[in-house]
Amino acid sequence: MLKGREIISLPVIALNSGKQLGEVKDLIYDFSENRVVGYIVENGGWLRNCKGFLHEDVFRRENESLIIADESVIKPIKSIPALKKTVSEQRDIRGLRVEYEDGRSIGVIRDLILDEKTGEITGYEISDGIIEDLLKGRFSIPNTDVSIGPDRIIASSEISGIT
Numbered sequence: 001m002l003k004g005r006e007i008i009s010l011p012v013i014a015l016n017s018g019k020q021l022g023e024v025k026d027l028i029y030d031f032s033e034n035r036v037v038g039y040i041v042e043n044g045g046w047l048r049n050c051k052g053f054l055h056e057d058v059f060r061r062e063n064e065s066l067i068i069a070d071e072s073v074i075k076p077i078k079s080i081p082a083l084k085k086t087v088s089e090q091r092d093i094r095g096l097r098v099e100y101e102d103g104r105s106i107g108v109i110r111d112l113i114l115d116e117k118t119g120e121i122t123g124y125e126i127s128d129g130i131i132e133d134l135l136k137g138r139f140s141i142p143n144t145d146v147s148i149g150p151d152r153i154i155a156s157s158e159i160s161g162i163t
Contacts, residue, residue, distance in 0.1 A: 001122055004036075004112040011065040012041055012053075012074070021071050028052065028077075029112065029121060030086045031093070031148055036112075036119035038083045039066070041074055050077045050087075055119040097152040098126055098141070106141070106155060107132075113140055124153075 004027050012021045022041040029036045035055070042051040057073040058066050068074070077083045098106040107126035114121050123142045127133050145156035 001113050002116045003125060004114065007039070007066070010061070012039075013065045013067050014070045015059050015067050016070045019071070020065075021068070021074055022051075024066065027112070028083055028086050031121075034121050034143065036114055036121065037086045038077075038080070040077070051075060052077045052080070052083055054080065054082065061116060093124075093148060093153065096148075098124070098146075098155055099152055100155055107139075109153065110138060 008024050008026060010024050012023060013019070014021055025040045025042065027036050028038045028040060038052050038054045038057075040050055040052045042049070051074050053068060053073045053075070057068050059069055060067050077087055094109055094111065096109050098109060100106065107128040109124045110127045111125040112121050113123040113125060121143055123140045124146075125138050125140050127138050128136075141155060147154050
């Protein structure tokens with residue numbers, strides 16, 4: 001499993017030329033599909049002039065870079081329907097509070113955990129505060145038995161797999 005922050009800043013390399021085409025600026029993820037849909041390579045303001053590519057266009061991750069077939073897969077986000085739709089609807093859940101149904105705090109989402117091949121979001125990295133992070137480290141919860149609300153994530157009180 002891979003954390004989102006391990007992808008951000010990776011160079012994007014064209015398989016056909018070996019040329020670096022940019023670097024990953026951010027992930028584009030869709031919670032209704034529970035997966036990473038694509039990647040932003042160039043920021044240019046909200047949708048205006050942003051460029052990116054679909055997760056399915058990643059040939060492989062190798063030597064700390066993402067390999068794509070060629071530069072033709074990097075396009076303005078507004079010209080890729082799946083990315084345009086997701087970006088226009090997207091809200092970033094990093095920083096949202098995670099609580100049990102009874103209101104007990106679990107922590108704050110700091111990162112997504114995903115399956116590198118499919119892009120499926122399999123869990124969330126949780127911080128319980130700077131001191132706890134230093135003393136015990138961050139932990140993760142699976143994405144099962146959680147519901148994403150507008151200002152917090154509610155986890156089933158029966159949640160298992162906290163690691």
